Amino acid sequence: MIEVRALSKRFGDKLAVDQLSFTVKPGQVTGFLGPNGAGKSTTMRMIVGLDRPSDGVATVNGRAYREHGAPLRQMGALLDAKSVHKGRTARSHLLALAQTHGIPAARVDEVLGMVGLESAARRRAGSFSLGMGQRLGIAAALLGDPAAVILDEPVNGLDPDGVLWVRNLLKGLAAEGRTVLVSSHLMSEMAVTAEHLVIIGRGRLLADTTVDDLIARVAVGSVLVRTPEATALRDALVAGRATVTSAEPGLLQVSGASAAEIGDLARRHGIALHELTPRRASLEEAYMELTRTAVEYQ
Structure with missing residues (x-):
């Protein structure tokens, strides 16, 4: 388990992380x-001990990461896939990490196979593509067979097959009872991979919730309406301060009014409805609504 309690980090006069707490x-x-x-990257760096907090604590399985005798067995991390000596081969890079923890060479070959780099084991890391570098970083994170994994943008540079592989890998690790924390800007991928979300903005916690609860709490969905009297219904909806768009004649997309409210309004005005379909908001829409006032760079 990873616990963050009242974590803060200041760089000069810049407060990058502000009293952040989550589990x-x-x-x-x-x-x-x-x-x-x-503040995501700064928070993850503090969790693994690369940055010292200005205040607060971060623990992995009950202790600060640096206090574990064999930290790679407690938590594996991928924070920067480029942080590899470019002159080393993939296997020698992993072998050097393994030797710091007494991990056998057989485990190095095993994780190379897990990430699909068997054929590139003797290639120098400097010749790797972005996607291959990501796979090598994931292999390093898994090397100690850790109880927890923390990955920063693990699908960056991967093709669709690679993205699917990472998705299944993360779900598989969680199914084994491991702790999995993954950052991403791909909302579509998070919607099908993550069960829980921690969302921050300007260094502060904005949400600590499930995907479904976030969508239900933050985002307002829309309603698809099909009617032969689209103009009359649109005028009535706009008068009631709903937002209405139309992609084709007779079809309206309505925000700001529920399906029940639209149906009641149509009945009062004697307007026939041929379709009334509520549309569930996406994770991306919920995320954008939640963070729209917390964007650092407009």
């Missing part, structure tokens, strides 16, 4: 989301 529980994928400059 990442085992057995589920937790998405760590926020606009650029929100």
Whole structure:
């Protein structure tokens, strides 16, 4: 389990993380989301001990990460796929990490196979594509067979097959009871991968909730309406301060009014309805609504 309690980080006069608290529980994928400059990377660096907090604490399985005798067995991390000596081969890079923890060479070959880099094991990391570098970083994170994994933008540079592979990998790790924290800007991917979300903006916690609860709490969905009297219904809806758009004759997309309210309004005006379909808001819409006032760089 990863616990963050009243965590703050100041760089000069810039408060990057502001009294942030959340818990990442085992057995589920937790998405760590926020606009650029929100403090996600700084928070993850503090969790793994690369940055020292100005205030507060971050623990992994009950202790600060640096206090564990064999930290790679407690939590594996991918924070920067480029932080590899470019002259080393993929296998020698992982072997050097393994030797710091007494991890056998057989495990190095095993994780290379897990991430699909067996054929590139003897290639120098400097020749790797972005996607191959991501796979090597994931292999390093999994090297110690850790109880927790923290990954920063793991699908960056991967093709669709690679994205699907990471999605299944994360779900598989969570199903094994591990703690999984993953950051991403791809809302569509988080919608099908994460069960829980921690969202921050300007260094502060905005939401600590499930995907479904966030959508229900933040986003207002729309209603698809099909009617032979679209103009009359549109005028009535706009008069009631609903927002109405139309992609084709006889079809209206309505925001700001529920399906029941639209149906009642149509009945009062004697307008026939041929379709009345509520549309559930997407995670992206919910996220944009939640963070619209917390964007650091407009």
